[in-house]
Amino acid sequence: xxxxxxxxxxxxxxxxxxxxxxxxxxxxxxxxxxxxxxxxxxxxxxxxxxxxxxxxxxxxxxxxxxxxxxxxxxxxxxxxxxxxxxxxxxxxxxxxxxxxxxxxxxxxxxxxxxxxxxxxxxxxxxxxxxxxxxxxxxxxxxxxxxxxxxxxxxxxxxxxxxxxxxxxxxxxxxxxxxxxxxxxxxxxxxxxxxxxxxxxxxxxxxxxxxxxxxxxxxxxxxxxxxxxxxxxxxxxxxxxxxxxxxxxxxxxxxxxxxxxxxxxxxxxxxxxxxxxxxxxxxxxxxxxxxxxxxxxxxxxxxxxxxxxxxxxxxxxxxxxxxxxxxxxxxxxxxxxxxxxxxxxxxxxxxxxxxxxxxxxxxxxxxxxxxxxxxxxxxxxxxxxxxxxx
Numbered sequence: 001x002x003x004x005x006x007x008x009x010x011x012x013x014x015x016x017x018x019x020x021x022x023x024x025x026x027x028x029x030x031x032x033x034x035x036x037x038x039x040x041x042x043x044x045x046x047x048x049x050x051x052x053x054x055x056x057x058x059x060x061x062x063x064x065x066x067x068x069x070x071x072x073x074x075x076x077x078x079x080x081x082x083x084x085x086x087x088x089x090x091x092x093x094x095x096x097x098x099x100x101x102x103x104x105x106x107x108x109x110x111x112x113x114x115x116x117x118x119x120x121x122x123x124x125x126x127x128x129x130x131x132x133x134x135x136x137x138x139x140x141x142x143x144x145x146x147x148x149x150x151x152x153x154x155x156x157x158x159x160x161x162x163x164x165x166x167x168x169x170x171x172x173x174x175x176x177x178x179x180x181x182x183x184x185x186x187x188x189x190x191x192x193x194x195x196x197x198x199x200x201x202x203x204x205x206x207x208x209x210x211x212x213x214x215x216x217x218x219x220x221x222x223x224x225x226x227x228x229x230x231x232x233x234x235x236x237x238x239x240x241x242x243x244x245x246x247x248x249x250x251x252x253x254x255x256x257x258x259x260x261x262x263x264x265x266x267x268x269x270x271x272x273x274x275x276x277x278x279x280x281x282x283x284x285x286x287x288x289x290x291x292x293x294x295x296x297x298x299x300x301x302x303x304x305x306x307x308x309x310x311x312x313x314x315x316x317x318x319x320x321x322x323x324x325x326x327x328x329x330x331x332x333x334x335x336x337x338x339x340x341x342x343x344x345x346x347x348x349x350x351x352x353x354x355x356x357x358x359x360x361x362x363x364x365x366x367x368x369x370x371x372x373x374x375x376x377x378x379x380x381x382x383x384x385x386x387x388x389x
Contacts, residue, residue, distance in 0.1 A: 003346040004036040004103060006385060012130040019130075020183070021122050023176050030123075034131060034385045035351060035367050041102055042143045042365065042386055048283040049097050049355040049362040052110055055281070057360075059274050060086065060265050071270040071289065073333070077247040078236050081261035084251055090260035091160075093153055093227070094118055094185075096366075097355045098375075099283075100340035108353070109285040109340040112302075115266035116259050117229050119177070120354065121146070121184040123381045124366045131383040139388040143365045147188055149358035154192030156359065157225070157256075164256065166194045169211055169223035171230065174200040178229045185227050197223065201230055206245045210254045225256045232264035233305045269304045269335050286338040295319075298339035303332040309376030314339060323373045342373070350375065351382070 011030045016022075024030060062068070064086055069079060096118035102108030125147050132142055158166045170186045172178035179198070186196045197213050205212040205220070214220045235243050249255045265271055272287035288294070291301065294315075301313040310327020342350040352375045356364040368379040 004343075005345060005382075006034045006036050006135075008032045008034055008131055008134045008383075010134065012127075012134055015130045015133075016127060019126050021126065021180060023180060024122065024127075029380055030127065031369070031380050031382055034135075034383045035369075037103070037143075037365075037384050037386050039386055039389050044108060045099070045102055045353060045355050045365060046143070046362040048099065048108060048110065049357050050360070051281065052097060052113075052283060053095070053357050053360050055275060055279050055284075056113055056115075056266050056271065057092075059271055059278060060262055062278070063265060063271075063274065064262070071273075071333070072265065072268055074264065075236055075240070075243065077243055078232070078261065078264065081247050081250055082264065085257070085260035086262040090256065090262070091153065091157060091258070091359055092260065092263055093157075093258045093359060094150065095259070095263070095266070095357045096120070097357065099353050099355065100285075100342055102353055103343040103351070106341065106343055107282070109283050111285065111337070111340070111352075112269055112272065113266050114354075115263040117231050117267075118354075118356065119181045119229070120366050120368075120381065121181045124356065124364050125184050125188075127381070128364075128366070128383045132385065135385075141386040141388075142384060143386065146356050146358065146364035149361055149363035150185070150188045151192045153359040154189045154194060158193055161256070164224045166225070167221070167223045168194040168196045168225040168227060169204065169213060170196060170198045170227045171201050171204060172228070173230055173234075174202070182227070182229050185229075189227070194225070197221065201228075206242075206249070210249065223255070225258065227258045231305075232261065232267060236264070267305070269302055269306070270333070272335055272337060285340055288336050289333075291336045294336055294338065300337045300339055301334055302337065303329045303334055305329060305332045309374045309379075312374050314373060325374050325376055342375075352379075 011032050013025050096114040098111045099108050128144050168189050170182045172182050190196045199213045210222045212220050212222050276287040298317050303311045306329040309325050311329045312325050314323040316322050344350050349369050349371050352368050354366045367382050369382045370379040
């Protein structure tokens with residue numbers, strides 16, 4: 001069948017509201033449909049994610065080993081944090097690959113890795129199972145082990161660091177969507193055995209001996225771990241004083257930061273030409289720092305630190321612009337990538353799969369759907385169902 005959508009009749013709004021996520025309701029973001037996947041399509045997504053995370057880690061190792069920083073423009077303090085977190089083997093807790101295709105025999109290739117601050121956690125962890133419950137059919141499955149894999153990873157952190165108190169501070173810049181994503185991380189960490197607290201970044205107290213939160217009753221508490229939904233590039237380029245503080249605290253082993261500093265290399269799309277040059281696996285998309293490498297080929301222009309589809313251009317094989325999104329990231333350097341099509345349904349909507357990886361293990365699939373070729377802030381979240389074998 002060409003169209004893989006399944007009518008779910010309704011969005012489980014009451015259940016989502018009861019779970020504390022009213023913010024996602026009433027904005028035409030959640031749809032009463034699901035995308036049907038075949039088991040072999042899911043297996044292929046999982047294979048790609050788990051093979052690719054090893055290739056990205058190998059690429060990071062080469063870049064650090066050779067001190068090949070020319071294309072990354074990281075401050076010296078950040079480079080030192082990257083080296084330290086890599087040498088210490090800090091856990092890469094959570095990442096998400098965005099890919100093309102993968103449905104109805106379409107080839108699936110990696111667009112990029114959201115290595116630092118992947119979101120869509122309420123949608124994936126909480127909403128997808130609620131959507132599945134709507135159909136009341138046990139023969140449909142989902143690939144959605146994100147809660148379980150994160151629980152396992154948090155427990156492993158405790159096991160690996162017996163001399164570190166399992167206290168976790170979760171932080172963001174305070175935007176409501178980020179706070180709700182952080183809430184999911186905090187809840188799972190608590191289930192895994194951490195003492196947890198959420199605080200906006202501006203309310204954290206950074207002392208000489210670590211990271212603290214002050215409470216209304218006059219008490220305070222120091223936290224050994226910090227999960228930040230604050231991008232490394234924001235810290236590097238917008239908050240140099242915070243970078244200096246985190247550099248000292250990390251190198252003095254006074255806080256364990258998740259995701260670690262070395263994930264900034266993977267978050268930067270500047271890593272993609274390195275991966276493309278070194279590996280020829282079927283899921284690696286040709287990428288380059290030069291548009292001249294795509295003469296006569298459809299290709300995409302991206303900035304190395306861009307989000308929500310901003311500052312993206314799509315060109316056809318004649319170099320003519322066929323789609324473009326402006327944005328706030330135009331000051332960053334650009335990379336170029338071969339065009340790889342998304343699955344498109346009978347209504348003309350495009351679907352982009354995201355595959356979550358927890359500590360190198362593929363953990364869940366989520367899809368975004370959009371009526372134009374660049375998946376951006378106008379996209380909808382659509383759950384998936386796996387057809388019975």
